[in-house]
Amino acid sequence: MNAIDAEKPVVGMVHLPALPGAPKFSGDLEEVRETALRDARRLEAGGVDALMVENFGDAPFYPDDVPKHVVASMTRVVAEIEDEVDLPIGVNVLRNDAAAALSVAAATESAFVRVNVHVGARVTDQGVVEGQAHETVRLRDRLDSDAAILADLDVKHSAALADRPLDAEAVAEPVERGLAEGVVVSGAGTGHEVGGDHLRAVASARDEAGLDAPIFVGSGTTPENIGDLLGVADGVIVGTALKEGGETTNPVSVERVERLVAAADEVR
Numbered sequence: 517m518n519a520i521d522a523e524k525p526v527v528g529m530v531h532l533p534a535l536p537g538a539p540k541f542s543g544d545l546e547e548v549r550e551t552a553l554r555d556a557r558r559l560e561a562g563g564v565d566a567l568m569v570e571n572f573g574d575a576p577f578y579p580d581d582v583p584k585h586v587v588a589s590m591t592r593v594v595a596e597i598e599d600e601v602d603l604p605i606g607v608n609v610l611r612n613d614a615a616a617a618l619s620v621a622a623a624t625e626s627a628f629v630r631v632n633v634h635v636g637a638r639v640t641d642q643g644v645v646e647g648q649a650h651e652t653v654r655l656r657d658r659l660d661s662d663a664a665i666l667a668d669l670d671v672k673h674s675a676a677l678a679d680r681p682l683d684a685e686a687v688a689e690p691v692e693r694g695l696a697e698g699v700v701v702s703g704a705g706t707g708h709e710v711g712g713d714h715l716r717a718v719a720s721a722r723d724e725a726g727l728d729a730p731i732f733v734g735s736g737t738t739p740e741n742i743g744d745l746l747g748v749a750d751g752v753i754v755g756t757a758l759k760e761g762g763e764t765t766n767p768v769s770v771e772r773v774e775r776l777v778a779a780a781d782e783v784r
Contacts, residue, residue, distance in 0.1 A: 519627040519664040519697070520566045520604050524746045524784040526777055527606065527732070528559035529755030530597065531572035531764065535589040538574040549593055555768040556597045559758070562773020566604040568630060568753055569594050572764075577611040579642035587616045594624045606630060606666070612645045614652040614665075622659040628697075630734075630753075634667035635694040638674035645674070649694035667696035669718060672704060672735055682717050684725035691729045700753065702734035706764055707756035709736030715748050739779040746783050 520527070533548050534540035542548070556567055571582075571590060578586075590609065598605060604627035609616040617629040632638075635647040649667075656663065667690035670676065680686060690696045701718050703710050710733050719731055730750035737745055737752040745752060758773050760766040 519606075519662075520751070522565035524749075524780065525565035525751040526563075526742075526780050527566045527568050527751065527753040528562075528564035528758055528768070528773065529572075529753065530555050530559070530567055530569045531755060532570065532574075532590070532593060534573035535571055535586055537583060537585050538571075540573055540575070545589065548589070549596060551767075552593050552597060553600050556601050558768040558770045559773055560601045560603055562758070562768075562770045563777035564603070564754075564773060566606065566627070567597065567601065568606040568608060569597060570608040570630075571610055574610060577642055578613065579640075579645050580612045580614075580648070582609055582613045582616050587619055590616075591620045591623050594620055594626060598624055598626070604628070607663075608632070611640065611642050614648060615655055618652065618655055618659060618661060618663060621663040622656075622661040626663055628664040628666055630666045630668070630700060631696070632668045632671040633674075634665065634696055635690045637677055638671060639677060640674040644677070647694070649690070649696075653695045664697040665695070666698045666700050666732060667691075667694060668700045668702060668734065670702070671700075672702040672706065672708065682714075682721060684721045687718060687721040688725040688727060691727055692725075696729070698730040698732060698750075700732045700734040701749070703736045707736060709738075709741065710734075710745070712744060712748075715745065719748050737776070739776045742776060742779045743783045746780060752780075 606628040608630040614631045637646040
């Protein structure tokens, strides 16, 4: 995936506090902005290869269509991060608003987006969330955006509607039929580790399908397991392990970032 020019990239998460209109919004958008810029600077200082900006604080999340003010706030914050750091940036609009993510990415010339349910459907705490690949890819063309799409397989905080084997067809669908550029494999929830057997099964199915799409680990990466993960996966998206005290909602710790990046560098 050309969106991130690094071997087996480490993507650091910028978890935005609650934005205007969300139940937990502090009432101070400047505070949101300062928090995002602080974490972005610390992630860059620690050596990550790219950033992913996400409206993490907006729970409970809209299933697939956030209000316009969310798009406006995220566009402002992402644009300021773009001015602050010299790293590729991705956008994820929770729970599954791919159109909003692409709109923010197009307006800010961001490099990629993450789509939690790109094809198929999943049962989530927002109800049944359905993929809209047919709309997402066409919107990308209409916006003349170069943003790559990273599509989750069996995204965290969700369950399948029906049992389905993890085979070459299942892994190929988001790429061959949904035209995503890469796939994301996660644990059961935020910060939960991806099982090694599961990750290897995804990689094997990808290879069996004859695809060259990269596989990113989307949760649970730590300095202790990143070597094993990058032995199979093509990159990692990391949030919780980079925060002070290992708490997702805490500020980014430069020391924790440096430690994880150093562990990644040992295997790449």
